[in-house]
Amino acid sequence: MTKAGARLFLHAGFATAALLLFAAASSRAETLDQFYEKAKLEKTLVFYSGGPAAPHENRAKEFMQKYPGIAVSVTGGFSNVLNERIERQIADRKLEVDMAFFQTVQDFVTWKTQGKLLAFKPDGFDQILPNFRDEDGAYLALSANALTYAYNTARVRVGGCAEIGAGFSQADVCGLGDHRLSG
Secondary structure (H helix, E strand, O other): OOHHHHHHHHHHHOHHHOOOOEOOOOOOOOOHHHHHHHHHHHOEEEEEEEEOOHHHHHHHHHHHHHOOOOEEEEEEEOHHHHHHHHHHHHHHOOOOOOEEEOOOHHHHHHHHHOOOEOOOOOOOHHHOOHHHEOOOOOOEOOOOOOOOOOOOOOOOOOOOHHHHHHHOOOOOOOOOOOOOOOO
16 A cells, blocks of 8 residues: 555544645545555554644544554654654655644645645535635644733733733833743
């Protein structure tokens, strides 16, 4: 079985985990059963997760029960560190990772632009909101987190950070002098 075939199967099986598939070939099996048969020949699935591995270990166990004969290893860590590991594997032409779940969507955008992702649209792909999927099926984004700043009005003078926003990280601009926000 080719790496591409195995990765496509695993992408379908883990569709809810925003799978990243790396492959040079574009061939694919027709059905999930065909993906499974091809994936069993490789025997392993290597999954990188930005953040701790623990939240994904139960999903891996369920996958191994549903698809016996494929051992799943989950490696957690910082997305930027795992990204570098993937980049090194690609450069060395010794790809170990089969899929990744990162909070840094820009990694997937870059890999797609570089032609390093294999497009795949699992069943129900058209039901995913367009803002959360690559139109070609190269990757999925499962959540969006709004980031905002806030400040303690008892410690920051009115007219300081609230109006300046971009300078929020500068303690003197926010009226904190050499102090840092704590507690």
